[in-house]
Amino acid sequence: MLASYRPILSLLRGTAFLLAASGLHGLLLPLRGQVEGFSTASLGLMGTAWAGGFVTGCFFAPRLVRRAGHVRAFGAFAASGAIVALLTGLIIDEYVWILLRAFTGFTMAGAFMVIESWLNEKATNENRGTVFGLYMMVTYASIMGGQMIVAGGDVKSASLFMITGILFCLSLIPTAVSSASLPKPLQDVKLDVKGLYANSPVSAVACLLVGIANGAWGTLGAVYGARIGISTPEIALMMSLVVVAGAAMQLPAGRLSDKTDRRFVLAGAAFGAALVALLVFLFEPRSAVFVIVLTAAYGAFAYTLYSIAVAHANDHARAEDFVKVSGGLLLLYGFGTMIGPLLAAALMGWIRPEGLFLATAFAHLSLTAYTLLRISRRAPVPIENRDAFKTQPADRSLTPEALRLDPRRKAEADS
Structure with missing residues (x-):
């Protein structure tokens, strides 16, 4: 049995190095x-x-x-990531970055x-x-591990940029020496916004608004922390705890949504996310303990x-449309992550660092109101007509190709 998983x-292993490099670089640059x-x-x-490049x-x-x-393509992508990481350490210029x-x-x-x-090629329905x-x-x-590397380094030196480059290069080794057969050619990605909205208006709007909020936090959360004076570690x-808290809450929230209308x-x-964000905005905590606790609650x-919105969309979709619907929602989420950092940066510059949470509260309150309307x-x-909830990482590390790996695709493959 172990041989089949080798x-x-x-x-x-290659994925772990790649994601660690991404997590490290994504936190290092804003700091x-x-x-x-x-x-x-x-x-x-x-x-x-970053979000625009990812969607493209x-x-x-x-x-x-x-x-x-x-x-060869993976080698080129990973090597390019290493080159860019090293260049950002060599050329300290905001426009170049x-x-x-x-x-x-x-x-x-x-x-x-x-x-x-x-x-996906190596996985079976079993x-x-x-x-x-x-x-x-x-x-x-891996994302958490990469972020925590920053805690042990000096963001003012070039060492963390070099470690990022090393991690990108390490991601090459497992695939380069693997004897596994090559998978089928990648399929082109398509986005049908009209069809997504017709299938589930709530899910389409939710993925865009969640992308706005998560893109704002993922890009500028570290900047908020630095500007209120908490330490790099x-x-x-x-x-990291924002991601951990979100991952821990997905399962109980998902199980609850299996038993009632997911929209509630x-x-x-x-x-809840808007309420916590508004508390941070209004009370302006400066104690590291309070900030970490509140942001973990926010996460x-x-x-x-995102996972609940995708599950709701697939409740309305045909089994054979799972990849198309989920992939389209993922791209809408990606477009949202392009908008969020701009909105949050404007509010942080205009008001104060807590303007970040005003931006996320706007997105989450808009989602609350629209969902209740629908x-x-x-x-x-x-x-009895729904699929069971499945957790998904609500970040920008998944592509539509990952959805072919989701166990809910079994119905599509068998139909």
Whole structure:
């Protein structure tokens, strides 16, 4: 049995290094930019550039992979990530960094699509749930591990940039020496906004608004921490605990949504995230302990929303449309992450660091209001006609290719 998982474990090792590099670089840049005196608008633009590059990569990377092959394409993507990481350590300029972040987003999308298609090829209907679960565990642990590396380093030195480059290079080794057969060519990604909205208006709007909130926090959360005066290790812990709290809350929130109208759970969690954000905005805590506790509570609510929205959309979709619907929602989420950093940066510059939470509260309150409106307009899907809830990481590390690995796709494959 272990032999059947050996090729998958090899790919997951490469994934771990790749995600650790991404988590480290994504936290390092705003902290170093804050030290260098970069404007809030520039720091926000870095997040927008990354998200724009990632979404663009989801559309165009499959063509590059089909032309060069999976191994060579992944090598090019990972090597490009290492080069960009080292360049950001050599050239300390906000405008150069914005450009390089867009390139990083593109290369990361391509690298993830290669690994996810490879994992999907190795998974069977019998072990698909296990493989998907392992991939989610590696995703969370590696991003957190990469972020916590920042706590042990000096953001003013070049060492953390070099470590990022090393991690990108390490991600090459497992795939380069793997004897696993190559997967099928990647499929092109398509986005049907009209069809997504017709299938589930709540889910389409939710994924866009959740992307706005999560994009704002993911890009500028570290900047908020630095500007209120908490230490770098405390910022790294804060950013990691937001993800941990969200991951821990997904299962109980999802199980609750299996037993009632998912839209009530969606509206309740969105309101909870808005309430915590408004508390931070109004009371302006400066104690590291209070900040970490409050942001963890925020993450527990905010990082459950995406999975519930996707589950609600798939309650309304046909089994054979799972990948198309979920992939389209993921792209809408990506477009939201392009908007969020710009909105939050404007409010942080205009008001104070807590303006970040005003931006997320706006998105979450809008989601709460729209969801409650739609509850009165459309009856819920009967419980017996729903698929069971599955957790998903609410960040930008998944591509539409990962959805072919989701165990809920079994119905599509068998139909």
